[in-house]
Amino acid sequence: MKKPSAVLFDFGGTLALDSEFDLERGVEYLRKIALNGDSFTTTEICGVWNGLYADIKSAWSKDAPFAIETPLSSIFRCIFGIAGLKFDIDLVQLEHLFDSNNSDRTQTPYMAQLLEYLDKNNIKTGVISNITLTGEALRRSIELLYPGNRFEFVITSADYCLTKPSPYMFLAAAKRLCVVPSDCFYCGDSLRADVAGALNSGVFPVLYDPMAKQAADYSDKGEYLKINSWKVLKDLLDEV
Known part of the structure; x- marks a missing residue:
């Protein structure tokens, strides 16, 4: 292993641990802050939401290697x-408020310590996430979870059209950091989206699996590293 110039992170399951998504809870919050929230009930709004999502899913191709994101x-x-419904705040803030109120969220263990280590060692960081939120909305949510974080940027599939494992977000991230993809690590919790997406773009993948028995283990062909704790990655980088 060589020390990277940059480490990029997935969001859900990597930076953050969320409880089960609660659509009614999120919609109820937004309805209450609407200027005319009494015009529709939460149940009625959720019904429209579920119908729209059903139509969106029916338009997806199940054979496609990655999906087109719906912001x-x-x-x-x-x-x-x-x-x-009418609001006196912009859509980005509505996204952030909905995201912050549809589940309970905590940091993944030892992530704050890893981020502090990377910052002290001048290793650049950024976020790449498959999520319907814009990068700006997700940045606001990340700031709540990791106040004063030093992420260079937050890139989401809502802003970049295609979801991981498409290589486009990874390539754009490397370009923004002025580094070559091979000098980057990408940390995530999904083989299909995160490991495959990183490999598709020449970035080295780190798979986070807190249930893994071994603290650190390379795949059979050495294509990626699997760890069971962010402390393990910090210690490995400290040895390089």
């Missing part, structure tokens, strides 16, 4: 337009 802002425009 949450587009979903909001459709649902709020049908419900006639």
Whole structure:
């Protein structure tokens, strides 16, 4: 292993641990802050939401290697337009508030210590996530979870059209950091999206599996590293 110039992170399951997604809880919060929240009930809004998502999923190709992302802002425009809901805050803030109120969220263990180590050692960091939130909305959520973080950017599939394992977000991230992909690590918890996406773009993948019996283990061909704790990655980097 060589010390990377940059370490990129997935969000859900990697930087953050979320409880089960609760659509009604998130919608209820937004309805209460709407200027005319009494025009529709939470149940009615959720019904429109579920119907829209069913139509979106029916348009997806099951054989495609990755999906086209549907931005949450587009979903909001459709649902709020049908419900006639009006707000005095912008869509980015609505995305952030919905994200912050549809589940309970905590840091993954030892992630804060790893981020501090990377910052002290001048290793650049950024976020690449498959998520319907815009990068700006997700950045606000990350700031709540990791106040004062030093992420150079937050890139999401909502802003970049295609989901991981498409290589485009990874290649754009390396370019923004002014490093070659092979000098980057990408940390995530999914073989299909994170490991495959990193490999597709020439970035070295680190798979986070807190249930793994071994603290650190390379895949059979050495294509990626699997760890069971972010402390393990910090210690490995410290030895390089």
